[in-house]
Amino acid sequence: MSLATPPVGRRERNKQAKLERITAAARELFAEHGVDDVTTQQIAEKADIGTGTLFLYAKTKGELLLLVQNSGYVDALEEGRAAAASIPDALDAVMAIIRPIVACNRIQIDNGRTYLRELVFGDPDEPYHRDAITLTLQTEDAIAGVLRRDDRVGHDDAATLAHVVSAIMFIGMASPANVARTVEEILQEIRDQVRVLIG
Structure with missing residues (x-):
């Protein structure tokens, strides 16, 4: 056969x-x-x-944006996963996952912010929206995998922490207060919050 x-x-x-x-x-x-x-x-x-x-x-311009941004997000997530694999410190490894995603989102700031809005408020039945949600879940899974390296962090706690880290990242990218900030400034803000969260 x-x-x-x-x-x-x-x-x-x-x-x-x-x-x-x-x-x-x-x-x-x-x-x-x-x-x-x-x-x-x-x-x-x-x-x-x-x-x-x-x-x-694609039924809407928003779906077209999701299609375009998703392809960049896939590459950014893969880059982040690969970088995190060789970093022993949990905070540094989490930030290695986040760094290329933030950079990808900020290539064209208005597009990146619109992508996040579409992700939150778009039609979940549209295929590119589903793909965007899947990428978000894959990001959380990658972050949870890093956090699970610590034997003191249980499976469920790692997933919950990863969900919160993801929210911190998305708020950092979407915040109107951060429109004029650089990628490095946003990453530092995210790092400061994640450091407090995961200790």
């Missing part, structure tokens, strides 16, 4: 190619102009598709 994956059909390849064009077009336009100053028509034109086709892939 063969376990080989069947080849992907032309239709699926075309769908994937369109999704990649949409993602690239939205990423470029959002980075250049900010999400608020880009229309779905501009994204469709840049991706060389019709607006109706665009809405088959």
Whole structure:
């Protein structure tokens, strides 16, 4: 019995190619102009598709932003996990996970803040919103894994602490008070709070 994956059909390849064009077009336009100053028509034109086709892939501009930001978040989380694996100190390891996520979120500040708003208030039935929630849970799991290295921290307590650390991180990134602050300043604020939390 063969376990080989069947080849992907032309239709699926075309769908994937369109999704990649949409993602690239939205990423470029959002980075250049900010999400608020880009229309779905501009994204469709840049991706060389019709607006109706665009809405088959993402129903709103918010979903398009989630699609774009999620792809960066995946890379940032992987970078953070890899860095944390070799750091013995819990606080330093937690911050190693958080650092690339904050940096990713702050590439274009308005986009990053809008992403967080979409994550909290967006439609949880939309696929890119579900992906964003999954990434948040994976981040919490990575942080909990670091905290569980300490034998004194139980499984449930590590998960609860990780949830609180995640909230601290998201509030630090979303806070209007932090709009003009640098990545390093935000990371220091997060570090100070996490240090008190995990002792």
